[in-house]
Amino acid sequence: MNILDKIVADKRKEVILKKSITPASQLEKSVLLDRKTVSLAKALINSKTGIIAEHKRRSPSKSVINQNLNVEDVAKGYEKAGVSGMSVLTDGKYFGGSLEDLLFARASVKMPILRKEFIIDEYQLLEAKAYGADVILLIAAVLERPQIKQLSEFAKSLYLDVLLEVHNEEELEKSVMPSLDMLGVNNRNLKTFEVSTNISKSLSEKIPDEFVKVSESGISSVETIKDLKNYGYKGFLIGENFMKTDHPGKSAAEFIRSLKE
Numbered sequence: 001m002n003i004l005d006k007i008v009a010d011k012r013k014e015v016i017l018k019k020s021i022t023p024a025s026q027l028e029k030s031v032l033l034d035r036k037t038v039s040l041a042k043a044l045i046n047s048k049t050g051i052i053a054e055h056k057r058r059s060p061s062k063s064v065i066n067q068n069l070n071v072e073d074v075a076k077g078y079e080k081a082g083v084s085g086m087s088v089l090t091d092g093k094y095f096g097g098s099l100e101d102l103l104f105a106r107a108s109v110k111m112p113i114l115r116k117e118f119i120i121d122e123y124q125l126l127e128a129k130a131y132g133a134d135v136i137l138l139i140a141a142v143l144e145r146p147q148i149k150q151l152s153e154f155a156k157s158l159y160l161d162v163l164l165e166v167h168n169e170e171e172l173e174k175s176v177m178p179s180l181d182m183l184g185v186n187n188r189n190l191k192t193f194e195v196s197t198n199i200s201k202s203l204s205e206k207i208p209d210e211f212v213k214v215s216e217s218g219i220s221s222v223e224t225i226k227d228l229k230n231y232g233y234k235g236f237l238i239g240e241n242f243m244k245t246d247h248p249g250k251s252a253a254e255f256i257r258s259l260k261e
């Protein structure tokens, strides 16, 4: 079994257990469920830089990245740096994140927040909204087209933006539908962890113009972003490059400063 299959198998068990503790009907009563969301897609269209900065403590590919930070400080630092949005990993077992991280990030900043999670069930979308997310991620590698349709339409009914992530042409072709807002190309293969920003370049022309294009993972230089902008990318998801430092907010601020030069 590859790592992605393992993560998803664990996620299915997790969702079943969570539903038995907190039923969906209870999540629907969350005070945050009526919250007005802010659109990441719109923020990216209106941004010169388009950085989406991630909170990620560890990952299966890198193990520990940074366990010493406070999510509220990271969120405030990113917002001060002028990023377009923040991504918060909520998977606990493989990424060391939690829904509490999402909630604390939400309480600290006004910018759009993405719940970075392996979504396989509508229940997780209710959770996303209930804990303060504005945007959800759907990963084409772990979903069939009918599920993508069902989950993205449910997300839209909650006024959440949808970022659909692909890694190859086949995933892109099976996924395109009107209920998506942004199409993300993951430069990292989630099964092998190989990283190459060339994947963003080669897939760019196959992404229909109505979707905001986002390039995800393995981005550590301003030059890479300047290059990817020529291929129509408006959003750039960066995790490790900021999180490996003692002050992710400060490194994001420096990064954005040099991107503007």
Ligand SMILES: O=P(O)(O)OC[C@@H](O)[C@@H](O)c1c[nH]c2ccccc12
Binding pocket: 054, 056, 116, 117, 139, 165, 186, 216, 217, 218, 219, 237, 238, 239, 240, 241
């Ligand atoms: O830390 P990086 O290489 O800058 O990558 C960030 C983000 O793209 C990555 O964490 C990610 C992209 N898609 C995912 C899906 C699940 C978990 C994590 C991810």
